[in-house]
Amino acid sequence: MIGRIVQINDLSDPKGGASKLAVQAACDLAARGHQVTFITGDAGDSRALADAGVEIVALGQQRLLAGSRAKAMVTGLWNHAAHTMVRDWIARHDTPATVYHLHGWSQILSPSVFGALDPVRERLVISAHDFFLACPNGAFAWLKSGEVCPHVPLSRACLSTPCDRDGTARKLWRSARQAVQRRAYRPRSSPPVLAIHEGMRDFLARAGIPAGSIIALPNPVEPFSSRRIAAEHNREVLFVGRLEETKGADLAAHAAARAGAALTVVGEGPLADRIRQIHPAARLMGRRSPAEIRDLAANARMLVMPSRYPEPFGLVAIEAAWSGLPVILSRTALLSDDLVASGAGIAVDPRNVDAFADAIRTILQNDALTRAMSEAAFIRTMSLALTPSAWIDRLEAIFDERVKMAPGDIPMALEQRLQAHR
Template sequence: MAGFAPNVVICIDHASVTGGQAKVAIESALGLAAHGARPIVFASAAPVDERLTAAGIEVVCLGQHDLLGNPSRIAAAFQGTWNLRAAKALGDLLARLPRDNTIVHVHGWAKALSPAIAAPIRASGLPRVYTLHEYFLFCPNGGFYNYQKHELCRLEPLSAACWATACDAVNYPRKIWRSARLAYARGPAKFAELFDDYICISNYQEEIIGRYLPQGVRLHRVSNPVDAQDLGPKSDAASGDFIFVGRLSPEKGAFLFAEAAARAGVTPVFIGDGPIGEELRGRYPQARFLGWLPPSEARAHMRAARALVFPSLWYEGQPLTVMEAKAMGTPVIVSDVCAGREEVTNGETGLWFTSANVESLAGALTRMKDDALAARLSAGAHAAYWRDPPTLDRHVERILAVYEEIVERHRTSS
């Protein structure tokens, strides 16, 4: 379709950046608007990102709490299972949009919108697509990860063994509630079957999720956009710290990095904070903790670092931090089971280590102390990223191509 400029209803839990999922959805909306499309952001939780308002993008935000921020646990449980207000508001929105040039794109639902949004999307008859930022549509806790044992979970979701396993990060009752919610989403709501098209943000995701997807769905590969500036190759790549950037939580591998750094004789630097921050400081007083920094300061530290360490214990989707480090010419030391490994060529742009293995990570840190290796990997990381940078413009071009294919297929089959 010449001059394809669709209406795109972007469904997301939060109307502001609260994490990678919301960041991608909001920046995608901004990029779509700049390319002439008409994005409409439909969200449950306030506040609204000021950039959306400044760009003239319509936002339908219900001003609700997300599930964690709701002061009433009972109200949160009802909202998270079936958000009636969200279902009605989305139905009203979709009913007023043109049938021949509108697509619904779901980025997230598990933190506020609930499976209730499946009903109005289905009733609208509009073409739709789902981006796999995480795995809540197939796993009760969204990560195929046991947060109690701090290891990947290989159980079949919603099997008897799954129901019996206390794997939730908070407690077993929440695991039971999340399992019931998923059973409802996969059963009566038929949420997963609602979509004929899914977007993967990394090729590795297909290995993880492929067997859980409904039969006959189409998978599209569209990288997340990365906001990066080409600062050129580093002039002094063999200096700087070993840094960790992100939330300090067990599944992110922060303890693993701290222990491996102690064994390798290097000082770990943590940018970020989280639930294990206090314990981490107590156990590893030799580490440096910078807390959350403004984006410009975090980027400056990443540019100056000898290496970014990304020791995540769970699968991830497409870690933006890994891509941002490469853009700055900073090599990455990455776990071999997380999707971040896809962005790192072992021995060329960074190093892989065996997931959850402290000796393997300590060995990688020790190798990276070699100045010549650090310089070579830095140059390799910078060159590899800028050969095909995942800019916002490229993201929008690729996602518009996916939209056009889906809308045209829907039109010809109607």
């Protein structure tokens, strides 16, 4: 029986989908009566966690590039303070019924978190929200071009490939961090890895993670709207996400401007000024609450998700699709084939501004097509994600299996064990 659940993540104040899910898991598990502790690298100033009665253990540090670059180079390889915090908490509070769930570590906690968690490895579960578990740059892509990388991480081909947009020195540092992480993590005997899309499996396996350790667990989704948005009556292009190069907000601005389309941008980040220059008429709304995003989505014709690199899931794409919004997304997004096959999306190379703009025009200029895509999105995409309740059910089952395992137990693949209990 599960005693305490420890959620571990760089941030307690969500800046993106992964941290949002870490906080959501902690709050929803607490709501089901579990004792939950949230160990975080930041200051721990989370109203959501506090209101949910979650114990917060905070390191009080900032993301890597928020401070001195020289210090970041050192702490990013091995954050001794983070290691001590996690190790000492385990030494004081661990019990045989405590289970640990690691989310993100690349921004603050560093690979040192794997070393601190080693004594409780038999009760550890890891969520792969991105590819940092396997790939030095976390994307399996050449970051300047967006081309998908075919190499085995840390192989000779990988090490000689200039894939980092900040140059060779940064690539070498990332590779060194990956080597440190691999030594502490030991992928070939990995604890269960929860992959947010089945398409992540082959990427993760390149790093030596056994197939039996990888469990496909789609993200939980709450749509912008519980009723189908009549997209065919609307005119606006909607972007929701961090205003960073990774998410392609500037590419959305270029394409919308080229297509002569109205653009509404929800999110914060360093590209805000660039977006204003590219598309002066765009509405930049900043960070908004779920209720405010719902109101903005009600006026949208489509949502765009032009990620520059392979997007493991793309939470916002399913939030939009489940609301009846057609989605234009990158071909390299793992959801692209699913959404296109359902009739709900168009996949593009977002760096090709003309093709991206043509896709926007296609939806803008054809009401019948837009309605058909909207209805397909609303009806045919439900299998691509989980409801929040179903997601927590699955997490509880996984945690329960981890607690039941005796030290040194070598069971059948966890996914098979879970299926056997259904």
